[in-house]
Amino acid sequence: MSRKKIVAYKSLPSDVEAYLREHADVVHVDPADHDAFVAALKDADGAIGASAKITPAMIESATRLKALSTVSVGFDAFDVDDLTKRGIVLTHTPDVLTESTADTVFALILASARRVVELAEWVKEGNWKASLGEEGFGVDVQGKTLGIVGLGRIGGAVARRASLGFRMNVLYTNRSSNEQAEKDYGAKRVELDDLLAQSDFVLLQVPLTAQTRHIIGAAQLKKMKKSAILINASRGPTVDEAALIEALKDGTIRAAGLDVFDKEPLPVDSPLLKLKNVVALPHIGSATHETRHAMNLNAAENLIGALDGTLTQNIVNREVLKR
Known part of the structure; x- marks a missing residue:
């Protein structure tokens, strides 16, 4: 044969x-x-x-x-x-990639909240000459509300880190209810609009389908808190990138932590790269040895x-x- x-x-x-x-x-x-x-x-x-x-x-x-x-x-x-x-x-x-991708998501949450990348660059450029003033402060992660859009495998692993490690309050939207996450991590299923209005961090963890393309656009960004941070480690087109750039420029939301983009590799002339309130990673979700x-x-x-x-x-x- x-x-x-x-x-x-x-x-x-x-x-x-x-x-x-x-x-x-x-x-x-x-x-x-x-x-x-x-x-x-x-x-x-x-x-x-x-x-x-x-x-x-x-x-x-x-x-x-x-x-x-x-x-x-x-x-x-x-x-x-x-x-x-x-x-x-x-x-x-x-x-096999659930846990390492959830680590990446949490790295984005922490880096965006505490301005890790921006401040590390600031130090390397030789700007640290006195103690850091308020203009360099970030925001707390522990005790905050994390809204997860799509609580599947990876979303569930992030919910575990958030709830058990950082005592975060977890909200989620999903096609079906995730009873294990509700029982183990106190996750609460809500409508998307409620999740956007109440969350300090909004995490996208959905597959890219006709239904999820641009699930976050200008209207959804406006429903988020001004102090909120958007995290996307799913697929770039789940977010309307042009609307996100506008929202980040005009203070509609505080910041964004992004591992995925409309076009990858991210073009060097992307406006996202000029914004201090953006942490941009080269799609490293599961990229560990x-x-x-x-x-x-x-x-x-x-x-x-x-x-x-x-x-x-x-x-x-x-x-x-x-x-």
Whole structure:
């Protein structure tokens, strides 16, 4: 029987590569070379990678394709309905990155509240000549109200840090109620408008869908407290970036801690980079040595399991299995 063929469109750790090669032939392709990517997919059984968009047109002639594995929790680079119609399984890596991403979120909360990045730069520039005056003060985090828009895995891990570590009062919106977070962390489910009005920190933790695109726009920013800080570590387009820039410039809200943007990498001429009340990170949500390795391995195991027909978890489009 001929061996399966897997297209890898990102570099993989050597042990993960070795694991895949035990089960199939692996071909590497640079997703920036569109034609080579499409050609490689043509006779592939599966593909593994991250960040690159895979459109219906790209897999039109990929008749052998059975599974796609993304090294991420988000799957907005795929047309899921189209994949389901074609009987192609899409897998992702939701659990292994929960804790490290929640750490990143909390780093953004603390850095934004205490102006860590801004003041560290100020010290490095040689400006610390006397004790810090009130113009350099930040705001407390402990005891404040954190509003989480989307209390899933990562939101829940942030709620745990907030409630147990910082004694924060946690509000949330979610499609369904999160009973465990309510019981363990005293989280309270409210409507979005109430969350915006009452929260000192508003955290976006939703996937990017047609419903969540620009879920925070000019109207929502106006409903937030003037002293509030917006944190986004989900996907850039969940926030109307132009409206956010205006709100940060004119004091509609205090500050923003951002790990994600409309366009990534963030253009060097982005107005966000000129604002002192913005902490901007290069989409490092899960970027630790340990977690990225675990994600790559998890994605590889997902792919082989999907090709073997043994995978039961981490499947985005479960309906495919019923076919």
